[in-house]
Amino acid sequence: MDMNEIKEIFFQECEEQLAELESGLLKMNDGDRDPETVNAVFRAVHSIKGGAGAFGLDDLVAFAHVFETTLDCVRSNKLEPTQDVLKVMLKSADVLADLTNAARDGGSVDESRSRGLVKELEALANGELPTPSAGVEAPVAKPAPVAATPAPKPTDDSGFQPIPFSFDDFSGEEEVGSDLPTYEITFKPRSDLYSKGNDATLLLRDLSRLGEMSVYCNMDALPGLDELDAEAAYFYWNITLKTDKGEDAIRTVFEFAEWDCDLQITAGEEKVTAPDAEELPMIPVPFDLSILDDGATEAPAEQPKADVAAAVTAAETASNVTQMAAAAARVEKKESAAAAAASAAVAAQNNAAAGAGQTIRVDLDRVDRLINLVGELVINQAMLSQSVIENDTTGTSSINMGLEELQQLTREIQDSVMAIRAQPVKPVFQRMSRIVREIADMTGKTIRLITEGENTEVDKTVIDKLAEPLTHMIRNAVDHGIETPEKRAAAGKNVEGTVRLTAKHRSGRILIELADDGAGINREKVKQKAIANELIPADANLTDEEIDNLIFLPGFSTADKISDISGRGVGMDVVKRSIQALGGRINITSKPGQGSVFTMSLPLTLAVLDGMVVTVAGQTLVVPLTAIVETLQPEAAAIHSFGANHRLISIRNSFCPLVDVGRILNFRATQANPVEGVALLVESEGGGQRALMVDAIQGQRQVVIKSLEANYTHVPGIAAATILGDGRVALILDVDAVVGASRGQALRQEVSLAAVG
Amino acid sequence: MKKKVLTVDDSRTIRNMLLVTLNNAGFETIQAEDGVEGLEVLEESNPDVIVTDINMPRLDGFGFIEGVRRNDKYRAIPILVLTTESDAEKKNRARQAGATGWIVKPFDPAKLIDAIERVTA
Numbered sequence: 095m096d097m098n099e100i101k102e103i104f105f106q107e108c109e110e111q112l113a114e115l116e117s118g119l120l121k122m123n124d125g126d127r128d129p130e131t132v133n134a135v136f137r138a139v140h141s142i143k144g145g146a147g148a149f150g151l152d153d154l155v156a157f158a159h160v161f162e163t164t165l166d167c168v169r170s171n172k173l174e175p176t177q178d179v180l181k182v183m184l185k186s187a188d189v190l191a192d193l194t195n196a197a198r199d200g201g202s203v204d205e206s207r208s209r210g211l212v213k214e215l216e217a218l219a220n221g222e223l224p225t226p227s228a229g230v231e232a233p234v235a236k237p238a239p240v241a242a243t244p245a246p247k248p249t250d251d252s253g254f255q256p257i258p259f260s261f262d263d264f265s266g267e268e269e270v271g272s273d274l275p276t277y278e279i280t281f282k283p284r285s286d287l288y289s290k291g292n293d294a295t296l297l298l299r300d301l302s303r304l305g306e307m308s309v310y311c312n313m314d315a316l317p318g319l320d321e322l323d324a325e326a327a328y329f330y331w332n333i334t335l336k337t338d339k340g341e342d343a344i345r346t347v348f349e350f351a352e353w354d355c356d357l358q359i360t361a362g363e364e365k366v367t368a369p370d371a372e373e374l375p376m377i378p379v380p381f382d383l384s385i386l387d388d389g390a391t392e393a394p395a396e397q398p399k400a401d402v403a404a405a406v407t408a409a410e411t412a413s414n415v416t417q418m419a420a421a422a423a424r425v426e427k428k429e430s431a432a433a434a435a436a437s438a439a440v441a442a443q444n445n446a447a448a449g450a451g452q453t454i455r456v457d458l459d460r461v462d463r464l465i466n467l468v469g470e471l472v473i474n475q476a477m478l479s480q481s482v483i484e485n486d487t488t489g490t491s492s493i494n495m496g497l498e499e500l501q502q503l504t505r506e507i508q509d510s511v512m513a514i515r516a517q518p519v520k521p522v523f524q525r526m527s528r529i530v531r532e533i534a535d536m537t538g539k540t541i542r543l544i545t546e547g548e549n550t551e552v553d554k555t556v557i558d559k560l561a562e563p564l565t566h567m568i569r570n571a572v573d574h575g576i577e578t579p580e581k582r583a584a585a586g587k588n589v590e591g592t593v594r595l596t597a598k599h600r601s602g603r604i605l606i607e608l609a610d611d612g613a614g615i616n617r618e619k620v621k622q623k624a625i626a627n628e629l630i631p632a633d634a635n636l637t638d639e640e641i642d643n644l645i646f647l648p649g650f651s652t653a654d655k656i657s658d659i660s661g662r663g664v665g666m667d668v669v670k671r672s673i674q675a676l677g678g679r680i681n682i683t684s685k686p687g688q689g690s691v692f693t694m695s696l697p698l699t700l701a702v703l704d705g706m707v708v709t710v711a712g713q714t715l716v717v718p719l720t721a722i723v724e725t726l727q728p729e730a731a732a733i734h735s736f737g738a739n740h741r742l743i744s745i746r747n748s749f750c751p752l753v754d755v756g757r758i759l760n761f762r763a764t765q766a767n768p769v770e771g772v773a774l775l776v777e778s779e780g781g782g783q784r785a786l787m788v789d790a791i792q793g794q795r796q797v798v799i800k801s802l803e804a805n806y807t808h809v810p811g812i813a814a815a816t817i818l819g820d821g822r823v824a825l826i827l828d829v830d831a832v833v834g835a836s837r838g839q840a841l842r843q844e845v846s847l848a849a850v851g
Numbered sequence: 852m853k854k855k856v857l858t859v860d861d862s863r864t865i866r867n868m869l870l871v872t873l874n875n876a877g878f879e880t881i882q883a884e885d886g887v888e889g890l891e892v893l894e895e896s897n898p899d900v901i902v903t904d905i906n907m908p909r910l911d912g913f914g915f916i917e918g919v920r921r922n923d924k925y926r927a928i929p930i931l932v933l934t935t936e937s938d939a940e941k942k943n944r945a946r947q948a949g950a951t952g953w954i955v956k957p958f959d960p961a962k963l964i965d966a967i968e969r970v971t972a
Contacts, residue, residue: 147957
C-alpha cells in the first residue's frame, strides 16, 4: 500500500464521515440532544481534519479546525444547538463536503462562502448568537477575513513539541566535547514516572545520545529490603552532559517524563574539566553494586561510556524491581483483576450490541462475478427443466420433484445474491437535503425536507443513477412547487413548506415518492403553454391527469422566468427518460393548492428484467415489459399509409406511427404485413407512443441480462442479450433506439437501457 | 525480534498510515478500531508498545489507557497518545489516565518512530 492508496481510503472515509456528520446534524435539528449524537458529529469533523492534516490539505484542515472548535463548544454545553446554530452548521457541513471534493478532484470552492461561514462559526464559538439574517445572507466579499482562519499549527502551544535531531552528527566526534557547553542535570523520578510506562534507563540512554555524558546514580534513599516498596522510586541521577544541542534538546528528552520527576538543569561553565569524583556525594550502598562504584570513582571524564553503561545498569535494576513488583502485585491485587474482568464483560456486552450491524467490505467485482454465475445457474436450471420435461412424458417422476426444488433454491440464491448488491437509498436521500437547503436559501423560502424509508434497499446501480433525476425533481419542487413565504401566508398555509421524500418496497419494485405541499400544477397555465408550444392542439380535450403529465413532454417549462436553479435546459422530460432508462415509470398527481406528488416505480435490480418474448422474422427478441403500454392485433381497417413508406395505426381515434422492428433491425428486406403480426404499443423517449410490429408473442418471463458489449460488441438497436430456457440466445430490444431509428435517424451507437452483467 | 505495536484508532486513514509507517520501520503492527476492541486485542496480542487515538466511539482513549493500566500485565507498558488535540487540558487528562507520551497529529513518520523508540528499549 502506498500513500496514494491511503489517500483514496481517506476520501472514502471522508464521504462516510460527511454522511455521518449530516445525519447527526439533522438529528440535532430535530431536537436530538443525545450526547452520543453530538460526539459522533464532532468525531466526524475531527477525523476529517486528522486525515487531511496527514496529507497536507491545508484548506480542509483550516476549515475543519474552525468547525471542530465550534462543535466542541456544543459538545461541552457552552453553545446551545438552536435551529439558527444548526443552520450554520449544516451549511458548514456542505462547505466541508465541497472542500473535500475540491481536495480530491482539484476543483475550487466558493471562497467567499467558506470565509463567511468561518466568521459565523467563530462568532458562535465566541458566544455570539447568530443574527437571523446571518442565515440567509450571501457572504458578499467581506474584506480579507483570511487572517481569521489561522491554520491550526500542528505544533503544540504548550511547547510539547519534539525537536528533531540527528544522531549521525556526533557519531565520530567524541573529542569535540572539550569546548562544548556543559549542563548539570539532576533527574529525580517519582514513582508515577514508572507507573506510566516511562523508563529511567531509556531517558538516560536518549540523554547520552546528546553528547558526552557522565552519570552518577544516587541511591541514598534506598531503604532496607524489608521496608522496600517495590513500586516506589528511590534512585536519582546526577548527570553531567556536554552538548551543543542546548537546553531545549535536554528538555525534549524528558518531554514525556517532566510531569513525573524533579528535573533540574543548570548550564555549567563554558569550559569545564571533568567533574571531580569528590564533588559527587559518596554513599554507602546497601547492595553490592561494585560496578557502579568503580565507574563513579574512576575518572569519569575519561570513561564516559562506561559510566553511562553503569548508570544504565543501575536504572535497569530499578526497572527490574518494578517488574518484580508487578509480579508481586499480581498476587495482591486479585480484586482489581476481578474488577477488570467485570469491565471486560461489560465491554463484551457492548461489543455484542454493536456487532448487530457488522459489515464487511467486498470488492464490487467479486459480487458482480457471483451475480453473473448465479445468472448462469438460473439459465442452466431452466435448460435442465426444459429438457427433462421434453424427455419425460410421464411427468410424475421424482426427477420433476427434484427439479422443482432446484428451481426454488435457484430463485432463492438469486434473490439473496441480488440482496448483496442492494443498498439503502440513504446516501442519495441525504444528498437531497443539501440541495433543498441551498435552493431554499437562494429563493428565500423556508423548507423542511422529510425523508422516510431511507433504509429501503435497491440495487447499487439503480441508486447511482437515481441521484440525477431526483436532484432535478427536488429542484423543481422547491423552486416551482413550493410558494414563497408571503404567498403561503396569504393562502393560510404554514409559512414553512414541506417536501417529503419517501421510499418503500411495493410488489418487487421500489417506489419513490416526492411530495410537496406547494401550489400544485396550474393546469390552465400548463395547457396554455402546451398549446403555445404546439405540443397539443388548441382544442384538445384533456383530463386533469393528462394535463399534469404534459410537463413530461420535451421542451416544456412552466417557469415564467428561467431561474438559475431549475432552468438549466433540462426539463421533466429528461427526468422521465432517465427513469425509463432504469426500467422505471414516473407519474404525477396534483391537487391545486395542496401540492403535487411524483411517484417513481423502479426495478430493484438491473441484472434481471421482466420481458416479453417475441418473434421477429424467425428471431427471438425480448422487449422490456416496462416499455410496453399494451399489445393489440391490428385490423386491416386501422392501418393507414403515410408518405412513401410510413404507416400509421389508428388506436381509439388517435394515430400512432407503426414501426416494423424486423425492418429497422434489418432482419428482413421488405415490410411485413401488419395484419399478420402483433403491435406492441410502447411509450418512448419524450412520451410519444409508437406501435412496434412483431410477428408473434411467445410469452412473458424474467430474463437475466447479459451484456452484449462485454461479450461481443455494441449492436445498434439492441440493449443486451439473454439466454432463454432452451439455451438459445435472445436479444433484448432497445426500444428507444428502435423508435429513434424509425424517425429516420440512423441507429446510434448508444444504449439507453442500462445493462448489467 | 520485531517489536510489536498495538495501534488503536477509529479512522481507517490513520490506521493505514500507522500500518505502513510502522511496518516500514520494521515493527509488527496490530490494530484495533476503538478502545473496547483495543482492550480485547491487548490480551492476545501481547504488544511492546501502544499507540492510541483519543476521540473514538464506544470507549475513548482516556478510558482505554485507564483500562490498560488496570491490567496488571500491561500496567507498565508504554502508551503513546496520538491525536490532533493540542490543548493542555486534554493532554493532562491523558497523562493522568497513564499515558507515557504524546504525539501530535498530523504525525510525520520519523517523529512517530522516534517517539516509539524513545519509550521502548
